[in-house]
Amino acid sequence: MLEFDIQDKLILVSCESHEMGYLSRYSNRFRLVFIVEGTGTAFLEEESYRYEKDSFFLIAPRQDLECISPQRTRVLVIIFGLFRSINHKAEEPVTSFLNLYQHVQQIFLAKNISQGMRISDQTDRESVARLVPLLRNELLHPQGYSKEIAINVVFILVNILTRNIDNASGGPVSEYDSETNRVLNYIKDQVQQNNRLTIRDIAKGLNMSEYNLNKIVIKGTGTTLKSIIARYQVELFAEP
Structure with missing residues (x-):
């Protein structure tokens, strides 16, 4: 397990799925889990979901994800820092931590999210498939500007997720009846x-x-x- 803490605003973890239990100290935070390798069944809130490489899961506070597979499953976990409720919509692209937290809040409010899904847009999906390994590489081999690169990659990933969720719903993800x-x-x-x-x-x-x-x-x-x-x-x- 590799852990990269960026001033407690972002915590990046590369590990195997069975090691996620060691992250229980972060169970009060929002987490984004990308499947880097493996296929199987994941359990979240008493529901089961099929997953494969490039699938992602949104884990809300007090939730835990369990992956069951006969083969190894490797994951990249993005743990977001604690932040207060933000009352306005995230209408601008992610360029700062405050902006990031706004988008994270909107993503977790999305009503059309299907856990274990992959990015729907093919070009965006290919971009995510390249960005996640890049992020993992910065954890494995930290060097000059690793922190800055990691932050920017997370910003891009959240922007891509937000765009795809917006497109799927036909509007801002926070709209409810x-x-x-x-x-x-x-x-x-x-x-x-x-x-x-x-x-x-x-x-x-x-x-x-x-x-x-x-x-x-x-x-x-x-x-x-x-x-x-x-x-x-x-x-x-x-x-x-």
Whole structure:
């Protein structure tokens, strides 16, 4: 396992999939996992996904990814630093860490993400296939300007992901229907007031069953209510 810490703003890790358990100390952060080598089945939030080389996974705070395969699976993990919630959209390309965090937040809000997917655009997919090994090489053989190169590669990767997600959804990735927005805004407001909020508390406040609440969140965002709560807790209470 190789780990490259850039002032705690970015942590890059090259390892085999079974070694990801050693990264549990970063479980309160957003993580982006690229499959460098191998095929198999990944488990995330009680769901299973097929993966192959060049697949990627978005891991929200409090989530863990497990890869099962008869052969070796190598991964590159990008761990993002802690940051507070950002209330405006990331409309400009990534050129700074603040900009990066805006885009990361938007990517994790995307409702059309399919875990284990590959970049849909062929040219972008080929670019990612070259950038990930470049990033891994800077970890393996650090030298002059490795930090600067690594930062710029991550910026490019996040820009490519954002563009592909935008194109797939036909617009900004953070757009939800009015009912989903109402629920998410309520959850965020309640989490800000009470960091120990439960699903039962939210359902009671919205005057709906826990089942219907979960159904709205999963249908509208593509992720679970538990993940949404955990993400808001990290965003709102992380160190600036």
